[in-house]
Amino acid sequence: MAPRPCALCQKAKAMVKRPKTGQQICRDCFFYVFETEVHNTIIQSKLFSPGDRVAIGASGGKDSTVLAYVMKTLNERYQYGLELFLLSIDEGITGYRDDSLETVKRNQQQYDMPLKILSYNELYGWTMDAIVSQVGRKNNCTFCGVFRRQALDRGAAMLNVDHIVTGHNADDIAETVLMNIMRGDIARLGRCTSICTQGEDTICRSKPFKYAYEKEIVMYAYFKKLDYFSTECIYSPDAYRGHARAFLKDLEAARPSAIIDIIHSGEAFEIKEEIKATQKVQQTCQRCGYMSSNALCKACTLLEGLERGMANSGITDRVRKKMEAEGPAPENLRNIPFFTQASGSPAIAVSVALDAT
Amino acid sequence: MxxxxxxxxxxxxxxxxxxxxxxxxxxxxxxxxxxxxxxxxxxxxxxxxxxxxxxxxxxxxLEPSINVIPDGPRRKGLHAAGSLVIAFSGGIGSTALLDLVAKTYFAPRKEDLEKLKGGKEHPRNADKDVWKGRPAVCFVEVCGAFPGDRDRTEEIRAVVESYPGSPFEFVPLRLEDAFDPDWWSAIGRGDLPSAARSLGLDMSDEDLKLSPSPVEYTPLDALRVYLQSLPTQTAFFSAIQTLTRVLLLHTSASRCASHLVLGTSLTSLSVNLISGIAQGSGYTVSEETKEEWNPRVIDGLPVRVVRPLRDIGMKECAIWDWWSRLPVVGRSRRYIEGGGKNAIGALTRDFIFGLESDYPATVSTVARTCAKLTPKEGSDCTCVLCGRPVQHGVQEWKAQISIRAYEQASTAVSGNTRPPHLTEEEIEKLIQVPHDTPHSSLSLTPRLCYACHTTLTSRSSRGTATSIAKGKSVDDVPIPTWVRAAMYSFLPIHEIIAEDNDDEETSLGRIKMTRTDMKAQIADFLLPDE
Incomplete structure (x- = not known):
């Protein structure tokens, strides 16, 4: 049987079946359409302005490795005029993060981008290993998620960047839409499909891979011979998210467009005005100055619980009430450094990857 | 341990x-x-x-939506603007629904009608019913979609007629009625013009072009060809649900019904919501719970689609049926809720049912969360296939997020953005827009909502539930009568007349358009003879 020609250029031999469209295309056309679709996403959403300092959230996994490569490629091809940085968070998980950070350091050398590694230990005084030893594995993802988000913002402020881009892909967003519906998290449901989220005083965060399928990201890394570190976190028994992920994979297998269809659904609806009116107004945390919907931000609440030996106070009402009954937080309690927005010049010197080892 | x-x-x-x-x-x-x-x-x-x-x-x-002004005061009683249609599949939910409706609103009156003060025709007594006229119980037999499956119409009829005093009129329908011009005519929508009857759909690409088809099908064959032509199992079961829903809506409108009640339980509603979102119908997520459908006929009442069991779980419905000794004669859910195990409907059902045992609040959380959602923007047109609102810019959105041809991305294929592996000449050749053939101008795509367009075009390597028969192609697929009627109005008048002239010469078996049909089309532009 004669080789099937590429459905796009009609010239070369088709090498891949695109998970997103089902078309059989050649490798060069795959590179071109993958990169151009990311470029279209960036342009349509007006994500950047020339001269912007942009940090790429780099974990050493497939998404951020490909994101760093594609951002560098597009910045040069389309002359975005961006100053790119790599920003990595070290959660302090022995045997998991150590290896993936090596990938980030290699990317730093390959792409010639400055790298900043910020650790939970440096910022909160706790590593995830230490947190898990206190809270167990049941709720540790809550700590990690809250701490990582704030750590990225603080790392970005240290680098004095305007913007953080993360490697969240279409599968992640579709999964989040489903999760938020099933958990009834209406506030997150309203914003989880936005390509760019920006609080009143936080750094703009965006997801250029919003419409890129996870499988295509792997495909891109494979054909471009990009190396990355791929291991599930050893502390991730989030049963509920696991259910949602497995369900999404089943949907994708039944109809590959399901991922993009869920994102389209998420973009098509919004929360009713009368419901919006009942939601909490954003304020700043009294203790650390980070954005919060309560007097204390979630990270400070969780940290206080850890420091006072009642780690679940940020998770269950019963433990929170018990901690409140024991009186206010002691004055010598370890706190997160006060958050200050980027001020125009880098708050820290950017470390070179090799120095950071 | x-x-x-x-x-x-x-x-x-x-x-x-x-x-x-x-x-x-x-x-x-x-x-x-x-x-x-x-x-x-x-x-x-x-x-x-x-x-x-x-x-x-x-x-x-149910009751807040009965009066003409919904959610208004009900102190003066319940008075619907029209009649009632109850959708009945014979399943757990609709069996409970029929029983609840019968016992709540149509139970035989205890007092003797003859003894009513002023007689039964007195306005005071005559006006006692909530809905006008006799309520109809509508059953759509879907066995046509599953060759070899038995017809259950008579079993359903027996259940409906078993209620004391026979309060309900039984209205049996068949899924293939969706392709039957006689049914369309019988519900008062008039005769389909010949140009509309002959439209065939090309499902081979995303444009979904319509063109005159030389093939004539019986309604049952048309249904089967349509379902077999769909690209995925998900589409197959989704199409059955859509056809059933629209058949019920048109039947309700033909009976001047103001309310169509469905036996969707809380569990089924959650499944439908998640399944709908997974198929791209997030824009109409609120319609899944509460919907008002406008039949677009003169003097036609808007049909309010209500799901009175939306706060009652499937387990409670089953217990109601069991304790009331009601026979559940409908098909197993594998037929009506997206049967094949590789269909999104069935996957969602299994997922939600599974979650319900470990996280029992999930079902009501899904329904409550979706009740807080509204479409981001308004709509000024409805989908010709499902009758629900269409969001603007659907095709532009699809083209932007996935490049399927270089001509679509012609604006990007310039300057330093050119594909580096192609020569200038090759690019020029690829971005040339092909010239339309004479009949290719009419496309279904712009008249469809996102979910329906995806149903007809999104493919999977697993294919559909049943493979298309040998010798059949997907470029000449029959379409439901309401789609034919709606698309007919978009046909250029000269094409209609020209095609009908061709009919006589080519003897393709199509029905010639009558002078009356033609005149009706151009009536507004004709001046009086004087």
């Missing part, structure tokens, strides 16, 4: 299940006297308290 436990699992990582019911005793939470016999959302109820509980929830969901 028992022998079958996995010693490698860290117990701390497992989520413990909540106790099946709250409280320390099994006494009914309502009467606080009798031991409970059913647990509903962690609360225990006895048999005698269960029935009023369900009736109250049923009325609370």
């Amino acid at each position: 028992s022998a079958c436990e996995n010693p490698n699992v860290d117990k701390d990582a497992l989520m413990t299940r909540r106790q099946k019911f709250d409280g320390k005793t099994k006494i009914c939470v309502k009467c606080k006297e009798i031991p409970g016999r059913i647990v509903i959302r962690y609360a225990v109820y006895c048999k005698s308290c269960f029935f009023p509980l369900i009736e109250t929830r049923f009325r609370k969901s």
Whole structure:
């Protein structure tokens, strides 16, 4: 049987079946359409302005490795005029993060981008290993998620960047839409499909891979011979998210467009005005100055619980009430450094990857 | 540790299940006297308290939407603008619904009608019914979609006619009626013009072009060809649901019904919501719970689609049926809720049912969350296939997020953005827009909502439930009558006349358009003879 020609250029031999469209295309056309679709996403959403300092959230996994490569490629091809940085968070998980950070350091050398590694230990005084030893594995993802988000913002402020881009892909967003519906998290449901989220005083965060399928990201890394570190976190028994992920994979297998269809659904609806009116107004945390919907931000609440030996106070009402009954937080309690927005010049010197080892 | 436990699992990582019911005793939470016999959302109820509980929830969901002004005061009673149509599949939910409707609104009156003050024709007595006219119970037989499956119409009829006093009129429909011009005519929509009858759909690409087809099908064959031409199992079952829904809507409109009630339980509603979102119908997520459909006929009442069991779980419906000794004669859910295991509907059903056992609040959380959503922007047109609102810019969105041809991305294929592996000449050749053929101008795509367009075009390597028969192609597929009627109005008048002239010469078996049909089309542009 004669080789099937590429459905796009009609010239070369088709090498891949695109998970997103089902078309059989050649490798060069795959590179071109993958990169151009990311470029279209960036342009349509007006994500950047020339001269912007942009940090790429780099974990050493497939998404951020490909994101760093594609951002560098597009910045040069389309002359975005961006100053790119790599920003990595070290959660302090022995045997998991150590290896993936090596990938980030290699990317730093390959792409010639400055790298900043910020650790939970440096910022909160706790590593995830230490947190898990206190809270167990049941709720540790809550700590990690809250701490990582704030750590990225603080790392970005240290680098004095305007913007953080993360490697969240279409599968992640579709999964989040489903999760938020099933958990009834209406506030997150309203914003989880936005390509760019920006609080009143936080750094703009965006997801250029919003419409890129996870499988295509792997495909891109494979054909471009990009190396990355791929291991599930050893502390991730989030049963509920696991259910949602497995369900999404089943949907994708039944109809590959399901991922993009869920994102389209998420973009098509919004929360009713009368419901919006009942939601909490954003304020700043009294203790650390980070954005919060309560007097204390979630990270400070969780940290206080850890420091006072009642780690679940940020998770269950019963433990929170018990901690409140024991009186206010002691004055010598370890706190997160006060958050200050980027001020125009880098708050820290950017470390070179090799120095950071 | 028992022998079958996995010693490698860290117990701390497992989520413990909540106790099946709250409280320390099994006494009914309502009467606080009798031991409970059913647990509903962690609360225990006895048999005698269960029935009023369900009736109250049923009325609370239905009655605010009965009067012309919804959610208004109901002190002066319930008076609907039109008649009532009850959709009945014979399944667990619709069996409970029919029973609740019969017992709540159509139970035989205790007092003798003859003894009513002023007689039964007196306005005071005549006006006692909530809905006008005799309520209809509508059943859509879907066995046409599943060759070899038996027809259940008579079993359903027996159930409907078993109610004391025969309060309901039984209206049997068949899924293939969706392709039957005679049915279309019988519900008062008039004769389909010949140019509309002959339209065939090309499903081979995303444009979904319509062109005159030389093939004539019986309604049953048309249904089967249509379903077999769909690209996925998901599309197959989704199409059956859509056809059923639109058949019910048109039937309701033809009977001047103001309300169409469906037996969708809370569990089914959650499944439908998640399944709909997974198929791209997020824009119409609110229609899944509450919908008002405009039949677009002169003097036609808008049909309010209500799901009075939307706060009652499937388990409660099943208990209602069981304790009321009601026969459940409908098909198993594999037929009506997206049967094949590789269909999104069935996957969602299995997922939600599975979650319900580990996380029992999920079902109501899904429904409550979706009730807080509204479309981001308004719509000024409806989908010709499903009749629901169409969002603007659907095709532009699709083209932007995935490049399917270089001509689509012609603006990007310039300057430094050119594909580096192609020469200038090759690019020029690829971005040339092909010239339209004479009949290719009419496309279904712009008239479809996102979900329907995806149903007809999104492919999977697994294919559809049944493979298309040998010798059949997907470029000449029959379409439902309401789609033909709607698309007919977009046909250029010269094409209609020209095609009908061709008919005579080419003898393609199509019906010639009558002078009356033609005149009706151009009536507004004709001047009086004088």
